[in-house]
Amino acid sequence: MTSSNERVTVYVYYRGTPDTRFDRDYYTNHHLPLCMKAWGQYGLLSCRAFYPAIDEDGTIAICESVYRDETAANAAFGSPELREVMADVARYTDATPIRVRGLPL
Template sequence: MIVICTGNADVRFDRNYYANEHFALAKSCWEAHGLQSAEAFFPHAEGGSWISMGVYTFSSEQGVHDALASPATQHVMDDVKNFTDATVVLRSLFTEF
């Protein structure tokens, strides 16, 4: 699953918290559903609006659906305010082709 946050230069985003604290929380909440790893990427493009890309690797697509449907997901979502006021604009699953 890939989660992308967008914004401009005025948007608060704590990269360290995101990559360390938030990912640790996500792992504790979603590991039972097959979360194997979480990675942070911070794209840069002139005039671009993407602030971060979080790549959450699960053992199966069903695991993603189960994780997002679990009550623990509320803890992950409630934590977002601790590292950003950016808008999450895209949450996507990617399949091989």
């Protein structure tokens, strides 16, 4: 468990096949900036996208989001802006986002 003043990393990943619709350009250039605009005010410090080197069944995209602390992450995911961010998902994929929190080793 993290202390209240440690940075929190949240990973959002998407699973599918090479045929699953996922617009990387839209995700990188529109959705992630939308997340920063919506949640930067709560303490989102950065978010970056990663894509597999080869197309195969499994993970098709990963986003690493770093929050100032636990309070910031909770505030962002409980914010009124969550609705706008989630509504944007349909614009770039049919896959369901899966959110997990990473813990430092």
